[in-house]
Amino acid sequence: MQRLVGNKAVTGVIQRSLLVTGSPGDVSSMLRLLMKPSGLVLGWDAKTHAVTITGRNGKPASPELARKLMEVIQDKSRVARINLGRKQAGVGFGEFPTDESNPVQELRIDHFEALNKGIPGAGTATLIHEITENFAATDPKVHENAWSQAHQTVHPQAEAEANLVLSELQAASGAKHSGQRLTQYTFSSGQGQQNTITWVEARENEYFLWDTGPGGRIQNARTAPLVPLGSMTVEMSRLWNGVPSTAAPVIAQIAALLKAHPSASVVLQGFTRRGPATNLDDWYWSIQKEVAAIVGDSLLSTDQRYAFRPPMPGDNRVDITINRPGP
Numbered sequence: 001m002q003r004l005v006g007n008k009a010v011t012g013v014i015q016r017s018l019l020v021t022g023s024p025g026d027v028s029s030m031l032r033l034l035m036k037p038s039g040l041v042l043g044w045d046a047k048t049h050a051v052t053i054t055g056r057n058g059k060p061a062s063p064e065l066a067r068k069l070m071e072v073i074q075d076k077s078r079v080a081r082i083n084l085g086r087k088q089a090g091v092g093f094g095e096f097p098t099d100e101s102n103p104v105q106e107l108r109i110d111h112f113e114a115l116n117k118g119i120p121g122a123g124t125a126t127l128i129h130e131i132t133e134n135f136a137a138t139d140p141k142v143h144e145n146a147w148s149q150a151h152q153t154v155h156p157q158a159e160a161e162a163n164l165v166l167s168e169l170q171a172a173s174g175a176k177h178s179g180q181r182l183t184q185y186t187f188s189s190g191q192g193q194q195n196t197i198t199w200v201e202a203r204e205n206e207y208f209l210w211d212t213g214p215g216g217r218i219q220n221a222r223t224a225p226l227v228p229l230g231s232m233t234v235e236m237s238r239l240w241n242g243v244p245s246t247a248a249p250v251i252a253q254i255a256a257l258l259k260a261h262p263s264a265s266v267v268l269q270g271f272t273r274r275g276p277a278t279n280l281d282d283w284y285w286s287i288q289k290e291v292a293a294i295v296g297d298s299l300l301s302t303d304q305r306y307a308f309r310p311p312m313p314g315d316n317r318v319d320i321t322i323n324r325p326g327p
C-alpha cells in the first residue's frame, strides 16, 4: 500500500470521482486487480477515499480497462461509490445499491480475488462490470425513472464492458477466448455434508465454474469445456406465440436432457425472416415453460439455465443447443 499512496504529487490534482471505502488491505486487493492489466498506477487516499491515477506502468494488457478507469476517475461531475468487504451477507461479487439516496456498490473483494486466481482476467473483468455499473447509475437520466429500474438500465453496458475487457486480457495472455457471458446458474452435487453448490457461468466457448464454501466464500474457480448434449430445432410461425404441438417430441427431448444433467445449460437462438419478430420472447418463454412443466421443476429454478440470444435472419425457427460443463 505504501507504494500506492503518497505519490499523488505526480498529478498534483486530487479528483474524487471514484470513492472506495474499506480496509486498506481490501483496497490494495482491489487496486491490484486493476493496475497491472490497465497499465495504470493507482493511488488511494485513506482520508478522502478517493482513487487517483498517479502514473503509467507499461503497455496495458487491456486498453479498454485503462480507458474506462480514466473515464470514471477523471469525471469530476459524477462520483462512483464502492464499499469493500469479505463478509457482507448475501452479496455475490457485487450488489447494486438498493437505496437511491446511498448509491454504494457493495463488493466482496475476496470473490473477485478467488475468481481471478482460478481464471486469470475473470476477476478483473467482473470488477470493471461493478465499477461501470455504479458509474453509469450516476447519470442523472437514470434517476429520472424509478430506482427499481436502475439496475436493468445500466447492467447491459456493464456486461458489454466486462466482456470486452476479458477478451482483451485473454488475447494479451494467449489464453483461450471464453466469449460472451450467456447465463449464470447453480447446481448442487453430493449428499448431506458433502453437498456442494456450484455456480456455472455459461459463456460462448466454455464454462466458468466455482464452488461455494463456508462463509459464502467462493473456491476452486475453474474453466470447463462445453460438452454438447444435443441440438434441435423448433419450426415457428409469426402467427404463433407459442410452441406448435408438433414440437412435443423436441420439448420432451430437452426435458429429458435437463433432468439427466443438472449442470446443463440451454441456448435458444431465434431466427426470423423479416426483421426481429415481436413474438420472439413469446417463443422463447413458451419453450422454457413447456420444458419446465415436464421436468416438474418450478420455472424459477430452471430459468437461469437458459440463454436467450438476439434474433438472426433466417427461416422462422428456434435452434436449441444444450451443453454441459466437462470433462
Ligand SMILES: [Zn+2]
Pocket (backbone or CB within 6 Å): 129, 133, 155, 158, 159
Ligand atoms: Zn450487473
